Amino acid sequence: MPKQSNITLYSCDRPSCVNKEYVLPNATASPNWHEVTRVDRNGNQRKILFCESDYQQYLQLAENQDKDYDLWLNKSLNAEGK
Known part of the structure; x- marks a missing residue:
């Protein structure tokens, strides 16, 4: 096989995951890759693949997490005994 330059490697950002995909120039990666923007409690954004x-x-x-947040947000102060 000849040497191929400029290959893009997709690799899952979860450390325990071994999934990878090599994509040739002018090719499209499979639709199995998802880039997510995660915002932590301090408002810091991080892109994750x-x-x-x-x-x-x-x-x-x-x-x-959304369900827990919605429950907390909508909980009556009276229900907490305050």
């Missing part, structure tokens, strides 16, 4: 399986797990985690 997930493979499909880790992205699905991330979506579930984000949904659970």
Whole structure:
């Protein structure tokens, strides 16, 4: 096989994940890669690249966090005994 230059490597940002994909110039990566912008509690943004399986797990985690936040936000102060 000849030497190929300028190949792009997609690699999941989750440290335990081994999923990778090499993409040739002028080619498109598979749709199994998802770039997410995560905002932490300090307002810092971080772009993260997930493979499909880790992205699905991330979506579930984000949904659970959204539900917890909505419950907290809408909880009556009277219900907390204040």
